[in-house]
Amino acid sequence: MSNRRFINPPDAGPTHGRYSKAVVSGNRVFMAGQVPVDMGGHVSGAGDIEIQTSQTLRNVGRVLEESGASFGDMTMTRVYPASVAWRNQIGDARRAAGLASATSTLAVIESxxxxxxxxEISGIAHIGGERSTFSPDTVHETPGTYTHGVQVDDTLYIAGQIALDPDGNVVGKGDAEAQADQAVLNLLRVLEAAGGSPDDIVYTCLYITHPSYVDAIRTARRKYGLTGCPNTLIVVPSLATADFLVEIEAIVVLGTEKTVIKPPDVHSVSGRYEHAVVAGDTVYMAGQIALDPDGNLVGLGDSEAQARQLYHNMERVLAAAGGTLDDIVSATVYMTNLQHREGHNKVRGEIGLTTPANTSVVISALAQPEFLLEVEAIAVLGDR
Known part of the structure; x- marks a missing residue:
């Protein structure tokens, strides 16, 4: 019997059959990015961030309710505003909705x-389970709109960590290397408070505000032993304030045996990260890009060709983990231009990837300027 449910409440906006609003697998709810549209698909509050935030959170609430969860069950959230100027309004609305007990990463996107x-707001919730939160004294206080770490059973979610010292002062203004170092140290302090180590990390996402910071954040990951897990790296216009140059979030699985996936027919990652890690029944995948097995770019300037190659890579990674594309429960699509959406969606439809929870955002750049698309995903084996 299937242990997976697809959640699509009609009053939370249409999906047009391209994805699910949420996928429930076991006690986890993988929620797609929710946006401020009504049940007819019309945008609420054109140009008004307060109305749009309210509608978005209303849709989040409806999806959670239909899943058998509530705001208090959220463990991880990602907030993608189109302007950093709206940070406080969104934070106040999150607090009022009861999302302050979840982790959060805020990254401004192009569109x-x-x-x-x-x-747009996406996230993961856990229904039931033993829940703990972590905000160690060695890490700065949060503004009361999120929590540094949330653990349910064996899974720990760590909020996007930034370059603040324990007193809340920015470390390394204008210095990406110093900021990367501080952000990773903060992440490790939250991890330590939960009784974990770098070997327990199954996924990280790196956000930087300029492509020239790639080496700085990679150096920090290598310095602190964070290269043994899947990773996604994206360039965004801004983080929560203009002072922050880098941010790093993580998912951790404690006390569970893990298997690192090194598919022979997918390009080498040169020891910088891993393509996937299997922990229990869950496959955590790095962002996949359009490289062939020899590391050559496929589809220069062609979003459809790049989408086809990256999903081919994803299929091979999953096969090496004992799964298929049908096992995917959640995916996030990063595009460097909204024009790439058509080519990506065409390929996604052709391969039948229409049931996972999906979030799509336009960012500034990926790790290399030739990359037009990157897709990260989580899959659950044996629940269909």
Missing amino acids: LANPSLLL
Whole structure:
């Protein structure tokens, strides 16, 4: 019997059959990016961030309710606004909705699927389970709108960590290397408070505000032993304030045997990260890009060709883990231009990837300027 449910409440906006609003697997709810549209698909509050935030959170609430969860069950959230100027309004609305007990990463994006949309919120919730939160004294206080770490059973979610010292002062203004070092140290302090180590990390996502910071964040990951897990790296216009140059979030699985996936028919990652890690029944995958097995780019300037190659790579990674594309429960699509959406969606439809929870955002750049698309995913084996 299937242990997976697809959640699509009609009053939380249409999906047009391209994805699910959420996928419930066991006690976890993988929620797609929710946007401020009504049940007819019309954007609420054009140009008004307060109305759009309210509608977005209303949709989040409906998806959670249909899943058998509530705001208090959220463990991890990602907030993608189209302007950093709206950070406080969004934070206040999150607090009022009861999302302050979840982790959060806020990354400003270039645009969403519709230029009229001002924000998108995605996340993961756990229904039931033993829950603990972590905000160690060795890490700065949060503004009361999120929590540094949330653990349910064996899974720990660590909020996006930034370059603040324990007193809340920015470390290394204008210095990406110093900021990367501090952000990773903060992440490790949250991890230590939960009784974990770098070997327990199954996924990281790196956010930087300029392509020239790639080496700095990679150096910090290598310095502190964070190269043994899947990773996604994206360039965004801004983080929570202009002072922050880098941010790093993580998912950790404690006390569970893990298997690192090194598919022979997918390009080498040169020891910088791993393509996937299997922990229990879950496959955590790095962002996949359009490289062939020899590391050559496929589809220069062609989003459809790049989408085809990256999903081919994803299929091979999953096969090496004992799964298929049908096992994917959640995916995030990063595009460097909204024009790439058509080519990506065409390929996604052709391969039948229409049931996972999906989030799509337009960012500034990826690790190399030739990359037009990157897709990260989580899959659950044996629940269909």
